[in-house]
Amino acid sequence: MIVKFVKCHGSGNDFPLIDARDIVLDDAGWARVARALADRAGDVGGDGLLLLTPCDDENIFGMRMFNPDGSEAETCLNGLRCTARLGFEVTGTDAGQVRLKQSAAQARAVAPIAAGVTTIETKVGPVSLVPGDVGLTGGAAPFVDAPIPGLPSDRAFTAVAMPNPHLVAFVDAVDEGELVTLGDWCEAGPALIPARANVSFVELRETGHAPALFVRTYERGVGLTDSCGSAMAASTLAAARTGRIGWGVETRVFNRGGMVRATAAVGDIVTIAGNATFEWDGEIEVDPATGAVGALRILGRREEEVAAWDAMLAGL
Known part of the structure; x- marks a missing residue:
């Protein structure tokens, strides 16, 4: 055709x-x-x-x-x-x-x-932090800035379904080798998360009245990508959930592909404006x-x- x-x-x-x-x-x-x-x-x-x-x-x-x-x-x-x-x-x-x-x-x-x-x-949401909705087979309570047992990483993650599954960790500086290693592990469909997951490392680059995030993502089914919109949304929600940005505060979210303006609202709703x-x-x-x-x-x-x-x- x-x-x-x-x-x-x-x-x-x-x-x-x-x-x-x-x-x-x-x-x-x-x-x-x-x-x-x-x-x-x-x-x-x-x-x-x-x-x-x-x-x-x-x-x-x-x-x-x-x-x-x-x-x-x-x-x-x-x-x-x-x-x-x-x-x-x-x-x-x-x-x-x-x-x-x-x-x-x-x-x-x-x-x-x-x-x-x-x-x-x-505008999407309310999104879910229930581990089962994220595709995790272990854990009953949400993982918010916490280690996930069975994940081959000691970092603290926030697990959120947008509804596609995201694991978000805040880092001082993105280590792409570490991100790819963890992303490859998730991409193999392990018992912990058999439907796989998107994995993001996020840097908080500015705070206060004009916060900014930089997001680097290993995207499920794609690999390391310059941009993933749901990862930017998940990262914004995770930043609000962990007190790194305020609820209702417009945040500039950057990745290698560009920039969007995002807001996380109480009730786990995320709004993004972008090109x-x-x-x-x-x-x-x-x-x-x-x-x-x-x-x-x-x-x-x-x-x-x-x-x-x-x-x-x-x-x-």
């Missing part, structure tokens, strides 16, 4: 995004499409595949996200902003509830975080039965959007 898509990114987390509202394809087929299109060795590449899916009685549209390995994520907040933008454009709306795999989120278009940078705000940048439009033939792809055709480039994002990064 020939699919049209938008190559987009949220905070540097990049994806092909397909309007799949009228496409009938089973999960195995979408998994093969995701592995083909998100392959960094291919013509498109990405941190996964985003799908805009139809509305229902409670949601103005839906989103699905498949990782590069073909697994489906419960959510992807950087991808949600991009998907919501496309959904708003094709439905003529600017706010509403979006269906995710196992939950829903509120999304709306808001004022740009920088000149020319299309910005979407998402939803469309880079170019394309179409490609892909066989869902085999994952074979044909030649890529670029239909148009969004050069002004790319330039606006680059200007924002230069000013950080």
Whole structure:
């Protein structure tokens, strides 16, 4: 089949995004499409595949996200902003509830975080700190800034389901080798957390009225990544839960891909405002039965959007 898509990114987390509202394809087929299109060795590449899916009685549209390995994520907040933008454009709306795999989120278009940078705000929660919801097979009480028995690390973690599982540790300085070692262990699906988990090391870089976090994440199904939206949200919540930032205080959250503005509210609800940048439009033939792809055709480039994002990064 020939699919049209938008190559987009949220905070540097990049994806092909397909309007799949009228496409009938089973999960195995979408998994093969995701592995083909998100392959960094291919013509498109990405941190996964985003799908805009139809509305229902409670949601103005839906989103699905498949990782590069073909697994489906419960959510992807950087991808949600991009998907919501496309959904708003094709439905003529600017706010509403979006269906995710196992939950829903509120999304709306808001004022740009920088000149020319299309910005979407998402609100998720209440999220869960119940160990079973995070996928941990041990422990009854939430792990909040505490060691997790059975994890091959002595660090204190906060375990939170966004609803995808996150383990967040605050560090003085990120050690990528340590992060990758722990991420690889979780990626193997050990008995402690058989569905795997996203692991983040977080630096608190500023405090007071203008706090800032720097987040480095090993993403489930992806590996070490420059950006993970749900990890930024989980880190913001963990910072509030542990008293490192205040509840209701807007926080700048950085990663190697860019920056978002995040707020954690009492009741474990997290709001994030960040970019939803469309880079170019394309179409490609892909066989869902085999994952074979044909030649890529670029239909148009969004050069002004790319330039606006680059200007924002230069000013950080």
